Amino acid sequence: METAAVYLDHNATAPLRPEAAAAMRAALDVAGNPSSVHGHGRRARALVEDAREAVAALAGVPPAWVVFTGSGSEANALALTGPGDGPRLCTAVEHDSVLRWVAPDGHLPVDADGVLDRGALAGALAAAPAPGLLSLMRANNETGVLQPVAEAAAVARAAGWRVHCDAVQAPGRLVPFDMGSLGVDLMTLSAHKLGGPAGVGALIVADGLTLAPLVRGGGQERGRRAGTENLIGIAGFGAAARAVLDAGADEPVRLAALRDRLETGLRACCPGAVVHGADAARLPNTTCVGHPALGADIQLMRLDLAGVSVSAGAACSSGKVASSHVLQAMGLDAAAARRAIRLSVGWSTTDSDVDRLVALWGRTLAD
């Protein structure tokens, strides 16, 4: 029997929201370069600024703080390198696009739930030769576990440090969501994590912070990111941000109900299933679950062959299912880490999607 595909991988990429698709289609017909003085240019510029206002509203910041980039990874790179060459710290469970900019001895440990070890942070801050940059993710992409960003930022800033937050997984899932409550200097967002297109991200830069650009050339984005703006992508980003704002505080409640339905189902069909990070505060849409016997690679393939898309750990360019550095940082042995898959629901997910996953996963236990 042919059944529709089920997509439970919103943390990798959320399906494009209809609002974003419509905005992008409209932008396709706008010919101008946003830097041009003529009418075409002004219309293009207006689309970029509309989107900037929407993203700023989502982040709870003034529009002037929003710097559009080509991806979340680029925004992270700009955040980590832009402030200068001082010492850098981050958690051991950050996304690779942050980890790569921080020397291994600056990767702060996490506890068994995946939460930053505050003592280790205090020690590292005290031991650093000079104030530098601390980077903390708002929520982990693999487990959904939240970091105590506001608390850690207060400690770091009191020691003279700048603080960056990779918040790509947070919008639409944590409401209210705003940069001010985190007390950070820099924050990364990504369009395709919230139902916009891939290929566009944003770094939110607090007033008064100067950043050395990665891409030099024209004066776009106030000199912080040269290159003609990705008009279509930015328009999609803005529309998706607006849709997230419109969904409001009800959406995380709906997502949590889906997630709970999912986890209740998994536990019912498999008492041996382990939800990693379940005891920590976490996103309402993410479940990282360990199978009692099967490796994540086999689970992924079986589910995919049945039309259900999930993932294991972070997506990897080779398609290979790599062992998760996140779960290993949480103290899981390599074998247990290799049995964990990630299920992430989102704006397009329904109860029947979740039920289908549970039924298929239960079948993998029977053989």
Next chain:
Amino acid sequence: MRTEPALGATVARPVLDDLGADVEPGRGRRAVVAMSGGVDSSVTAGVLADAGWEVVGLTMQLTDHGQATPGGRTCCAGQDIHDARRVADRLGVPHYVLDYEGAFRRDVMDRFADSYVRGETPVPCVLCNQTVKFRDLLGAARDLGADVLATGHYVRRRVGPDGAELWRGAEAGKDQSYFLFATTRDQLDRLRFPLGGLDKARTRALAARYGLAVADKAESQDICFVPGGDYARVVERLRPGALEPGDIVDTEGRVLGRHAGIIHYTVGQRRGLAIGGTAEPMYVLRLDPVRHRVVVGPKAALGRTVFTIRAVNWLGAGAAMPAEGVRVRVKIRNTFDPVPATVAPLADDRAAVTLDDPARGISPGQACVFYDDARVLGGGWIERDGHRAA
């Protein structure tokens, strides 16, 4: 996204008949194909899809191709994985990559290095077929609900009175049966080798017909983890310090010269012996891993008729090799014309091999594979001790 229709649905059926691929109708059953990114396994996937199998392509990532990331984790696909994925796209079949780096390192590369250090000349392709391919990949195929695992090996499988039989590939120059001697009957039950009846030209013709970009891809003769054939460097990297220099001696123990490590030599080798002043050309007779000695002698001393083998796999009639022994033809290395011999079982899965006529270059660590004409009857690993006793 695939832009063209799946070939399985559009290519005319006579392909199988006029080019002779050995494949039964799939009727919707699921087949896992081990896709390396080369032309052989790509065509294997094509003919199975063509024959109505639901093909799932799996590519094993065995080594990191030196593309380890600064963080020490590997997240990069080599060209071969890319090629396999593109072939699967073209055929319209799902494709996945399996991380077998750990198992490959442990079961193939480490054992390869240890074998050399023991003074043997290993055959890593057999170890790979025995472990990561027909143990792990076959297990993955079962976990995916596949009825069969197909590979692009040039061997044939037939079903006889005792079940599945292994036969040489139809084209002698391409036959890979030597590397599959350790395949068990249970494994053969679930394996398929659609290319066994083809020659390379026909395989390439099929690749071209299926529109596969790999149709003209060059074939590698190297061991996959020994690029350029410099195996000594690989052993040195895996077993640092194991390469002890030593003496080159004759059978009386007289020192004739020095060598840089026994791993540089194999039994029967003449070149690379830095010795002079002997009356006739000298050949490596054996390698002594304990005293780090290369023992040399004249060509006449190389001939052997009796040696023993271990870990014997029996694929002939009956559950085990007949106790009274069996007349066979044997290959003692891949590039060797089979010669007549008698094989008799010993305890502990060992066997004694007695050649009708002496053969040169019988190297411990190589496989001795038994044939009855084109059928593979099994084989085992040539042992050091039996060799010395001969």
